[in-house]
Amino acid sequence: MAAARPGDVGQPRRAASRHALRDGDRAAPHGAHLRRGQRADARRRGVTAGPFEGDWDHIVVGAGSAGCVLANRLSDDPKRRVLLLEAGGEARHPYLHVPAGFLKTFRDPRFNWNFSTEPGPGVDGRSIHTPRGRVLGGSSAINGHLWVRGSARDFDDWAQAGCRGWSFTDVLPHFRAIEDYRNDAYRAAGGPQHVSDIPQTHPIVAAFLDGAAELGLARNPDYNGARQEGAFTYQRTIRNGARFSAASAFLAPARGRANLRVVTGATVLRIETAQGRATGITFERDGRTLTARAGGDILLAAGAIGTPHLLQVSGLGPAALSQALGVAVVADNPGVGENLQDHYAMRVVHRVTRPVTLNEQARPPRLWWEMARWLVARKGMLAFSPAHAGAFARSRETLEEPDLQFVFTPASYAEEGVTGRLQDTPGMTIGVWQCRPESRGFVRARSADPRQAPAIQPNYLMAEEDRAAAVAGLRLSRRLLGTGALAPWSAEETAPGPQKESEDDLLAYARARGSTVYHLCGTCRMGGDDAPLAPDLRLRGIAGLRVADASVMPRIVSANTNATTMMIAEKAAALVRGGA
Template structure:
């Protein structure tokens, strides 16, 4: 298995439950045993730290004023679940029903809900939509800030209903986010799924293991070649090779291995083993813009993050697991229809009683502030991931093509107008200071779009680059096997055929839960098993 991110950790746990299955997990990153990873607020530190992050950058995009945008991806046990914003958001039932209607039988909402529930340990207990006792802990916020309470009240004044469970029967509404945090500590996929089973005799996890290529013989993936501490190893698979390296690294590794668009591979001097035009195509991501105000009449998180108060917050977190260090970056969420004629919400908002330099997550400002971010949940724009060379150490070219589609441009402008409407509510009157971004001078549609082009950024929700489907452009089928090759599956966010109306981590966990049943069934029946056994060679 390539990758110990969200999907890889789930697979490592579920597959190794069967003592007859031996699992080798190869993770390019290192240990997650670091305070920056364990403390929820530590995401501010891991955001641009190459110890935990691939620190990719997109290609300059015409829809974003020719900017190259920083594009973080987890490079650590737990993958992006170890550096993300902790939000647990599944999406709408319609998302998964659409997958099924596209030919992916077995992926409707009714089909996948049991896997969401199986993965989950909901702090408030199980019900028809939530699980209890699963590996992934999901909790409610521990401290409700008065500015957050005012924002929720103001959203209700603007006609947005209060919704205590957007992962339940209905997504639309406003309420506090559910989070992958337990007792004030990040509860990543590594924490929940991997670490409790690391001592199983049939599970081996190697960190600092950079996979260089997939080895293919006679149309079958037989293993992988990987490098660790300068030494090259070759491991053979007794049953299957599973790629769980994410929506960027999985298509990149396939291309480096000769599996992808034939023209691209030939241009790079890579022998073509399988011409699959869809490998690396169809990249989707959420593109967010933010409205920022100064705050009066209340302290915000900005002031709690410096000086003596910060040391007190650190001591509080160490002693109780509460306070500033236990917060996720977003506290309140809202799911809104940009236009009344829409049947379902198409805009997602993230609100926090804090503000950052230039409005982008990173350095907190000194003055009290509040931030409301927004993105279109189901973008129409498509991009790509492409190898730049045959060198496995060269990062791929990432082009999301943000705002390439007119629907995306129109929606982001509507999102900014909705954001201003929510922040202008009477309930926030006692807290609302001047708008600092985009600023009072930015009013027209053209001006708002220009602001979005200049200041928007990724929300780190890359999907779709090894799309699941039954059409000729699909990379994997509904069983997640790579088309035209034996012994090779993809199990990560790259297989999503369309974007979910949500943050993507919860759906990735679900995909891996479902895939683990598929793989275990194949192992039980011996379907597709080669004659040779497992092993590792060194060179």
């Protein structure tokens, strides 16, 4: 481990250190010699203007969905000094607050890591764009807002696979603790994360729900409640017409605490270790290399790509990979970076008979009116999540639970995938993906330089079961868009196109046009002795280091992953503090 330097963010604690931390909503710069304007600028940028003294009790790497929860819950104890490191910046841009701004952040490097997968043999050799949040709030600041927990069976399967303490009964209190929705046996009100229902139902969305009922998919009033199956309008992380990310819900209320410091623009370089223990984090900020020290647990919350990559370049992943990279092996964890899972979606698109879809609302002059509505009242098209309605359904009656998830929107897109640039003509789209894919991939460092993006290979559609589910999902999507209730709205199918009918045709379409739904997980799974993490989220082979993000999932949930990621962080904070 490198010796402490004058620029280190965390040298041995001195008696005056706690008093030196007070400075509004962040720990104070230890640079009283600076002029007032310089100190104010340092506060705005979230970084010390000079060295300051004192070790941290905890360092959290990554201020995404998980990191914001961890920072809030751990710093709630005034005796714990918490440092939160984030590579991105503050979430100030309007795109990060207007719900419809999601489409604008899709490839914007100011807020997005913009990863790409390796060319995939199951997807016609394509490399697929893979957005990940790079801003306070992480992917919760750029995602599609949907709040979906998964089924009870998902978590019971985790427990059966060796993750004791992670059954549905075990995790339900943590889901309820983070949520502000409504009070019943499954849900809760009063938590930090606000969840809302869609405020009004578009007439095409109402027709979709009626059509789903024609096919036996009854309206489900709460798919996050007693049962998952059925059709519904989506619950969203939107509050009063604006995005309510993990940074809004958890980090903003905590930033006034004297024992929490948030450092943005911090590119983490490696985990420091000594005598079998993780002791600190070295990171780069404004051209300076700094090392923060931790006396208690360091918590990695950099996500399913960032967390395994950091472990690998720190010598805490597979020994063979470390050696190939020229990185000293600290602990051999062969499973770090393996077990990558994601939801792979296809879409079916219809042209709509009347100009009443979001496609028309998103073009001037109507767009100007919608912008004014949002600015004045936080209402209108810009206040909606991209997906309005959806369903969980079984591809065949013999299944015990749904194996397909659907998203429906009164809009259509010109680019590949479920979202992208809106088409010029009226349209409606249904996207579908398999709930629990069997294909497994990996995340692997390409070099010892942590700044170089790792190789990401999800291996989409490599499992036979996944290919069969893709075809079944497309067929059921066609049935959902072909109901009597939607007939007055539907002009024709434009994708895949009515000429594509055989199993081979539909599978070819899935390979050529499908895309990620941004639910990457599983790359540092918890489980039994063969897993990189113990069920208490400690990395095997090293003390003082836990992982608490989507990478810990042993198996992907049958849902969007944001809610579960936040639950994982909530439970992780309880574990650190000595609870369950």
